[in-house]
Each structure stands twice: as structure tokens, then as C-alpha cells.
Amino acid sequence: MKLSAQTDASGASTREDAPASRRALLLQRLWSAFGRGPALVAVIILALVTLMALLAPLLATADPIAIAPAERLSGASAIHPLGTDAYGRDIYSRVLYGARVSLLVGAGAALVSVAIGLVIGVVAGYFRAIDTVIMRTMDGIMAIPSILLAIALISLTGASLLTVLVAITVPEIPRVVRLVRSVILNVRSEAYVEAAVTLGSPVRRILMRHMVPNTVAPLIVQGTFVFASAILTEATLSFLGAGLPTEIPSWGNIMSEGRAYFQLYPGLVLWPGIALALTLLSVNVLGDVLRDMLDPKMAKRT
Amino acid sequence: MTETTVPFRNPVIRVRDLTVSLTQGGSRPVVQNVGFDIGPGETLCVVGESGSGKSVTAFSIMGLLQANALQPTGGEILLEREDLLRAQPERLRQLRSTRMSMIFQEPMTALNPVEKVGRQIEEVLLLHSRANAAERRRLTLEMLETVHLPDPERIYESYPHQLSGGQRQRVVICMALILEPELLIADEPTTALDVTTQQQILTLIREMQERQNTAVLFITHDMGVVADIADRVVVMKDGRIVEIADKETILRSPAQDYTRMLISSVPSLVPEPRAPLRTETVLSVEGLCKTFRKKRFLRPVAEVQAVTDVHLTLRRNEILGVVGQSGSGKSTVARCIVGLEEPSAGTISICGERLDRAGTAARRQMRRRIQMVFQDPYRSLNPRVKIGRSLIEGPTNFGIPAETALKRAGELMELVGLPKGVLDRYPHQFSGGQRQRICIARALMLEPAVLVADEAVSALDVSVQEQVLELLNEIRTETSVGIVFITHDLRVAARICDSIFVMNDGRIVEYGPAERVLARPEEAYTQKLFEAAPGRHWDFRNFCPV
Numbered sequence: 001m002k003l004s005a006q007t008d009a010s011g012a013s014t015r016e017d018a019p020a021s022r023r024a025l026l027l028q029r030l031w032s033a034f035g036r037g038p039a040l041v042a043v044i045i046l047a048l049v050t051l052m053a054l055l056a057p058l059l060a061t062a063d064p065i066a067i068a069p070a071e072r073l074s075g076a077s078a079i080h081p082l083g084t085d086a087y088g089r090d091i092y093s094r095v096l097y098g099a100r101v102s103l104l105v106g107a108g109a110a111l112v113s114v115a116i117g118l119v120i121g122v123v124a125g126y127f128r129a130i131d132t133v134i135m136r137t138m139d140g141i142m143a144i145p146s147i148l149l150a151i152a153l154i155s156l157t158g159a160s161l162l163t164v165l166v167a168i169t170v171p172e173i174p175r176v177v178r179l180v181r182s183v184i185l186n187v188r189s190e191a192y193v194e195a196a197v198t199l200g201s202p203v204r205r206i207l208m209r210h211m212v213p214n215t216v217a218p219l220i221v222q223g224t225f226v227f228a229s230a231i232l233t234e235a236t237l238s239f240l241g242a243g244l245p246t247e248i249p250s251w252g253n254i255m256s257e258g259r260a261y262f263q264l265y266p267g268l269v270l271w272p273g274i275a276l277a278l279t280l281l282s283v284n285v286l287g288d289v290l291r292d293m294l295d296p297k298m299a300k301r302t
Numbered sequence: 303m304t305e306t307t308v309p310f311r312n313p314v315i316r317v318r319d320l321t322v323s324l325t326q327g328g329s330r331p332v333v334q335n336v337g338f339d340i341g342p343g344e345t346l347c348v349v350g351e352s353g354s355g356k357s358v359t360a361f362s363i364m365g366l367l368q369a370n371a372l373q374p375t376g377g378e379i380l381l382e383r384e385d386l387l388r389a390q391p392e393r394l395r396q397l398r399s400t401r402m403s404m405i406f407q408e409p410m411t412a413l414n415p416v417e418k419v420g421r422q423i424e425e426v427l428l429l430h431s432r433a434n435a436a437e438r439r440r441l442t443l444e445m446l447e448t449v450h451l452p453d454p455e456r457i458y459e460s461y462p463h464q465l466s467g468g469q470r471q472r473v474v475i476c477m478a479l480i481l482e483p484e485l486l487i488a489d490e491p492t493t494a495l496d497v498t499t500q501q502q503i504l505t506l507i508r509e510m511q512e513r514q515n516t517a518v519l520f521i522t523h524d525m526g527v528v529a530d531i532a533d534r535v536v537v538m539k540d541g542r543i544v545e546i547a548d549k550e551t552i553l554r555s556p557a558q559d560y561t562r563m564l565i566s567s568v569p570s571l572v573p574e575p576r577a578p579l580r581t582e583t584v585l586s587v588e589g590l591c592k593t594f595r596k597k598r599f600l601r602p603v604a605e606v607q608a609v610t611d612v613h614l615t616l617r618r619n620e621i622l623g624v625v626g627q628s629g630s631g632k633s634t635v636a637r638c639i640v641g642l643e644e645p646s647a648g649t650i651s652i653c654g655e656r657l658d659r660a661g662t663a664a665r666r667q668m669r670r671r672i673q674m675v676f677q678d679p680y681r682s683l684n685p686r687v688k689i690g691r692s693l694i695e696g697p698t699n700f701g702i703p704a705e706t707a708l709k710r711a712g713e714l715m716e717l718v719g720l721p722k723g724v725l726d727r728y729p730h731q732f733s734g735g736q737r738q739r740i741c742i743a744r745a746l747m748l749e750p751a752v753l754v755a756d757e758a759v760s761a762l763d764v765s766v767q768e769q770v771l772e773l774l775n776e777i778r779t780e781t782s783v784g785i786v787f788i789t790h791d792l793r794v795a796a797r798i799c800d801s802i803f804v805m806n807d808g809r810i811v812e813y814g815p816a817e818r819v820l821a822r823p824e825e826a827y828t829q830k831l832f833e834a835a836p837g838r839h840w841d842f843r844n845f846c847p848v
Contacts, residue, residue: 191682195741198640198674199696199748200666209695213686 039289042282053099062090094249101250109230110223113172121180138174146171217294224287313339314517319377340517350538351763365394402485403478409470413462420458468499496627501834526837567764568842569797573816581618584751584784590648608634616784623799631808673745677757679737683729690725696748714743735766
């Protein structure tokens with residue numbers, strides 16, 4: 001009796017860890033997840049692409065939209081390290097500026113779809129009365145192929161960076177909503193949420209303190225996948241000619257224009273293609289590593 | 303204490319100095335120098351609190367340790383002279399089911415949900431015997447008959463979800479024993495079952511053991527079960543054997559303090575006489591009904607009558623027990639009282655005021671007088687919120703400044719036996735018993751008139767359970783709160799309750815003072831429940847038979 005009373009009362013002091021060491025623990029976990037192997041390569045590639053995008057005006061050797069008919073389809077030279085396209089525009093500079101569009105669209109779509117999806121998902125998960133209406137609407141949006149939906153939205157408004165971003169974001173929202181709703185539905189029946197109800201906590205506090213924090217980890221993971229898929233969709237739309245106009249260089253429309261000369265000048269498609277493939281691969285690797293770190297249940301067994 | 307005399311010339315299994323360690327380092331072994339023998343036809347009970355290493359020992363014998371987490375690092379396990387720790391995986395596969403088998407706590411997860419149970423039993427024969435299809439079917443049906451399952455043909459064609467918990471456990475036993483292994487390991491096989499079902503399963507295991515002369519290694523945390531079925535007992539703590547002796551010795555005159563503490567923590571089934579309370583009524587429930595409706599597509603609405611016409615009154619200072627098996631509606635009653643479910647009919651009054659007649663604002667104020675303590679201490683505190691903030695959540699909801707509430711929280715922490723300074727810690731830094739104390743403190747922050755405790759000690763080890771029960775007892779004398787105490791455990795009810803309501807199928811079967819209901823139950827159902835309570839012939843507190 002005495003023995004276990006002691007352990008019960010003194011147990012708390014044996015398990016001390018201050019918030020400072022929690023932060024250290026998080027850093028340690030981040031390092032062990034990203035500090036080696038493919039994850040490290042992915043982080044480096046993404047850092048380089050981000051630098052390319054940020055420093056594009058400094059790194060560029062020419063104006064990416066300046067047409068120079070005299071220099072059309074020239075090979076590699078000091079001013080044009082990767083040659084020029086059919087209008088004499090510098091491929092290297094266009095690929096640099098293309099990184100800006102891709103990252104902007106990816107980050108924008110990820111942030112906006114996660115933000116909107118979080119709100120709708122929480123509402124659907126917590127207020128059961130309107131759940132059916134919301135979820136069937138989401139099913140409806142999901143039933144339309146996302147490229148088709150994006151093309152339709154762009155054709156209604158005309159192509160600009162904003163409309164392309166909206167067109168790419170809308171089809172991503174339902175997936176986020178489903179994810180958030182399922183988390184909220186799971187947490188609803190947790191005893192600590194019921195305890196908050198019996199303590200008389202208002203709905204806002206129950207949601208913000210007890211339920212929404214549970215969605216953060218899965219949303220970070222989902223966000224990275226939206227990021228990758230948005231970059232891909234933008235490139236696809238631009239490649240199909242439904243996306244950004246050629247005044248805004250994007251990897252998709254550079255490839256689209258280079259397509260006709262592919263057999264003679266493969267670099268026109270290859271360079272933006274390599275940039276796109278490496279970026280997508282890196283984002284996806286990062287997403288996988290994040291998921292393994294944040295959701296131990298999904299992690300591969302070693 | 304690891305070496306003991308060998309009571310059998312030819313034990314079925316002999317464990318010697320077994321040590322199991324964490325694969326990835328770890329300060330000390332999970333199981334250390336454990337040794338015991340089990341003879342044919344003998345039942346050896348392994349008892350201990352959670353984390354004592356009893357399941358790890360069983361899994362080591364079966365060769366079921368997850369190699370990436372736990373590894374045996376020393377000793378030997380001899381199954382009739384063959385060392386299992388050094389056997390090849392292929393050999394272990396042959397031995398399982400044929401020479402040794404295991405049954406688990408949760409029969410639903412031990413069965414494949416998408417295959418008929420008949421085929422699952424046959425699979426054992428398919429893998430380990432030469433019987434042809436017709437023989438396999440005949441043997442399976444015979445075995446289903448042997449474990450007293452009604453209508454074996456129908457059971458054979460059933461899926462696990464179509465059977466009750468007790469029937470599923472019978473199927474699992476059927477699977478484990480169809481090849482007549484010499485050793486049966488039972489890991490808490492009745493913990494997830496109701497008492498009446500538990501009794502039937504224990505009887506079945508005993509019967510099968512006698513028929514096949516099986517050695518049984520029975521893992522349990524329940525001293526009542528030990529008193530009913532054990533021949534010899536191993537007491538474990540922190541991965542070591544504390545004491546090993548025959549049942550009589552352990553129960554009558556345990557040699558070790560720990561064993562003595564463990565046994566004397568088991569509450570008696572006979573309540574102490576208590577003076578009837580004459581205090582005023584704080585909670586009265588009249589004609590409470592709850593029907594759950596489930597809308598189904600293109601089919602009529604499905605209705606389940608969970609609670610029918612329940613009346614109860616709770617006085618200030620009183621602890622009122624609501625006792626029943628799972629599905630009896632006792633939790634639904636609790637949830638209706640605290641407002642987590644809306645009753646379908648009936649009224650609930652607090653301190654004489656009816657809840658349903660109050661306006662929204664008044665109702666919120668009344669609700670605050672009823673607080674709840676939940677079953678699972680690991681899930682009833684938000685893991686992301688420091689316990690100080692958890693404690694003041696209630697008061698701040700009702701406009702009390704955070705500083706005032708924090709001061710009160712500090713006082714309450716002392717009342718529940720925890721130091722004041724722990725308020726800025728997170729829940730994971732506390733043990734289960736401590737968390738339950740914190741939950742009780744949180745409920746008391748709103749100065750309730752009624753505290754509803756739904757199975758509040760069921761998830762705790764006996765010694766901790768005893769402390770929490772004592773705490774509840776102190777709290778009702780100090781704060782004069784009335785407590786509705788929901789439990790399936792008659793011993794716990796006898797230990798703490800003043801009066802007892804027995805529920806079955808959503809109705810109240812019997813009620814009265816605890817002494818009367820438990821000592822002289824009038825209704826057949828209550829008597830049946832009482833008969834099934836494990837170890838009812840033994841008075842654990844006084845180390846003697848009743």
C-alpha cells in the first residue's frame with residue numbers, strides 16, 4: 001500500500017521535461033527526419049529552386065520576354081547559357097522566372113485550399129445539420145475532373161495569374177474538407193471534448209482549443225501534396241494553352257512552345273521539364289517524410 | 303525469489319531466468335530473471351499491475367515478440383526439453399497450435415472479420431493436420447459442440463460480428479484447443495467480458511483443461527479470478543517475480559509486502575454498514591427514457607430503447623451506485639444527467655429545479671452544478687493543454703478571472719493529493735491514477751452539487767483504484783457533493799456506495815441501501831450478477847475465506 005502510494009505521488013517529478021526541451025526534441029526529430037538521405041537532397045533542391053525564384057532578376061542573363069528575331073533558336077552561348085526559343089527569348093532566364101510562377105501557384109493553392117478547406121471541414125464535422133449539404137456539394141466538385149473544371153473556370157474569366165490560381169485551388173478544396181471533417185468527427189467523441197462540453201465551454205473554445213489543433217499535422221501533410229499537384233496542374237494548363245499567357249513565362253508554356261522544335265532543339269522542352277520534375281519529386285519526398293514524422297501510424301515499418 | 307522448488311517431475315513448460323530487453327537499448331530489461339514451471343493439468347496464474355511484464359513473458363513463450371521492439375536476451379524456455387528461445391521461426395510455427403496456443407483479451411480482434419468462423423477454425427487443421435475436407439468439417443463441428451456453442455451448424459456459417467463477445471471467445475478457445483496442445487496461454491481472456499459471461503468462460507477453460515490435461519498459463523490482473531481458478535500463483539512487479547507459491551499460501555499468508563498490498567487492495571463484496579442519510583435531495587431523475595434513432599436510407603428508422611423509465615434520487619453527501627453489465631444503459635443514464643445526451647422523455651431536477659423548464663441561460667448555470675469524471679484518464683485530458691489551463695477552463699467559461707481560478711486550482715490539487723507546482727505540466731507527465739485525480743479536481747472547480755463518475759476507476763490498477771476510491775470518499779465529506787457512481791464492478795460498488803441501483807436492459811431492476819442490495823439481493827437478476835462475481839468466497843482484506 002505504502003509502496004504504490006509513493007510512486008503515485010512522486011511519479012510526476014520523475015517525468016519532468018520543460019517546454020524548452022520539448023522544442024529541442026522537435027528540432028532533433030526534424031533533423032533526424034530531414035538531415036539524411038533522399039529527404040536531405042529534396043530539401044537542398046527545393047532551397048535551390050526557391051533561391052532561383054527569389055533571385056531571378058539578379059541571376060537572369062536577359063529579359064525573359066524580350067523578343068529578338070535575329071537570335072531565334074540559337075545554341076548555347078555566353079549571353080544565352082541554354083540557348084533561345086523560336087522568338088529569340090533566353091531559355092535560361094525564362095526557366096528562372098518560371099520557378100517564380102510555379103512556387104507562387106503551388107504555395108498559393110496550398111495555403112488557400114487548406115485555409116478554406118479547414119473552415120468548411122470544421123463546420124461540416126461539428127454542425128451535423130448542414131453536414132450532408134456541404135459534403136454532397138464537395139462530392140459534386142470532386143466528380144468533375146480537376147483539369148476540366150480549371151479550364152472551364154479560366155474560360156469564363158480569361159487567363160491571369162489570379163484566375164489560374166483560383167481555378168487550380170477550387171478542385172483541391174474538397175479533399176481538404178474531407179480530411180478535416182474526418183479528424184473532427186473522430187475528435188468529437190474524445191472524452192476531453194465531452195469534458196469541455198460538461199464544463200460549459202462555448203462552441204468557439206471547444207473548436208479552437210480542443211478540436212482544430214488536431215487537424216494541424218494532417219493539414220501540413222495534405223498541404224505539401226496540394227503544393228505538388230498545383231504546380232503540376234499549372235504546368236499542364238499552360239502546356240495545353242489554357243493557362244498563363246506567354247508574357248508570363250511558366251515551365252508549362254515554355255515546354256508548350258518548345259514542343260514543335262523538340263526534335264531539333266530538345267533543350268526547349270528538356271530544361272523546364274527537368275526543373276518541373278525535380279521540384280515535384282522533392283515536394284513529394286518532403287510530404288512523405290513529413291507524414292512519416294507527424295503520423296507514426298502511417299510510417300513504414302523498419 | 304526466482305528459483306523455486308520443482309513440484310513436477312515433467313513440467314510441460316519450464317521457464318528459466320528469462321530476460322527480455324528493449325531492442326533499442328533501454329536502461330533496464332522489461333522482464334528480468336523470470337522462472338517458473340507449469341505441470342500437466344495445472345493452472346498457473348500470473349498477476350501483476352499494468353507494466354509488470356506479464357504479457358511480455360507470455361509473448362516470449364509463444365515467440366510473438368516484435369523483434370524490432372523487444373528481444374529475449376537471456377535464459378531459456380523449455381517446452382518438453384526443447385528451448386523455444388533458440389528454435390527456428392519455422393519450428394515455432396509448427397509448435398504453435400499443435401503444442402502450445404494462446405487466447406487473447408479481445409476476441410473480436412483475434413478473429414478475422416471477413417471470414418466465417420468455421421473456416422477459421424478449419425484453417426488450424428488445414429495447416430497442422432492431414433485431415434481431409436470432410437474430416438476437418440466434422441472435427442470443427444464437434445469442437446464447437448464441445449465448447450457448448452448452441453447450434454454448431456449455424457455458428458460454423460457465422461461471421462465474427464454476428465456472435466456475442468462470449469461466443470467469440472468460445473470460438474477462439476475452440477481454435478486454440480482443437481489440436482489438444484499441452485500448453486494454453488490465456489492473456490486476460492475475460493477482461494473484456496461481462497461478469498456472467500466471464501464466469502462461463504472460466505468454467506469452460508477449466509472443463510477443457512480437465513478433458514485434455516492442459517497446462518494453463520493464465521494472465522490476469524483480477525485477484526477474484528485468481529481465487530477461483532489458480533493452482534499456483536506468480537506475482538510480478540516491474541518485470542521481476544515478487545513471489546511464487548500455491549494459491550492458498552498467496553491468498554492466506556503472502557510472504558512479500560507487495561503481494562500483501564495487492565491482495566488487500568481488492569475491495570470486499572460485503573459493504574460496511576452505513577447510517578442512512580437524511581440530507582436534502584440534490585438530483586432527482588423521473589421517468590427518464592432515451593431512444594436512439596438511426597435514419598437509414600430507404601428503410602424505416604431504426605430505434606434502440608437504451609433507457610426506459612428510470613427514477614433515481616441523490617442526496618447531498620451520498621454516493622449512489624448504478625450497477626449493471628455492458629449494454630444495460632447505465633452510461634446513457636449518466637450522459638443524460640450531465641447533458642451529453644438529450645433525454646427522450648422524463649425530467650431531471652437539480653436542487654429542486656427542473657432542467658427542462660429553465661431558460662437557456664438558467665439552464666447553463668444549472669448544468670454547471672453537475673460535473674463528470676470519465677472512464678479513461680488517458681483520454682479525458684487534452685494532451686496539448688497544460689493541466690492548469692484545463693483546470694481553469696470551467697470557471698473562466700463562467701466569467702471567473704483566471705487568477706482567482708488558478709488559486710482555487712492550486713488548492714484543489716492539494717485536496718486531490720498532488721503538489722501545487724504541477725499546474726504547468728502536460729498530461730503525459732502524469733500516471734493514470736494521477737490523471738484521474740486531476741480530472742476529479744477539474745470537475746470540482748465548478749463547485750458542483752452532483753458529480754457523475756462513469757466507470758471512473760475501471761481503467762486503474764487495484765492499488766491505484768483503492769486510492770482514487772478513498773479520494774472520492776474524502777471529497778464527498780469535505781465538499782458535501784453527491785456522487786452518481788456508475789460501475790460494472792460489484793466490489794467497487796460495495797466499497798464506496800451508500801445505495802445501489804441495479805440496471806438491466808435499460809431498466810432499474812432493484813434498488814436500495816448498499817448493505818441490503820448486496821447482502822440480500824431480492825431480484826433474480828441481482829442474485830445472478832452476485833453469484834458470478836469472481837472470488838466471492840474469499841475475503842481479500844482479511845486473507846481468509848468469507
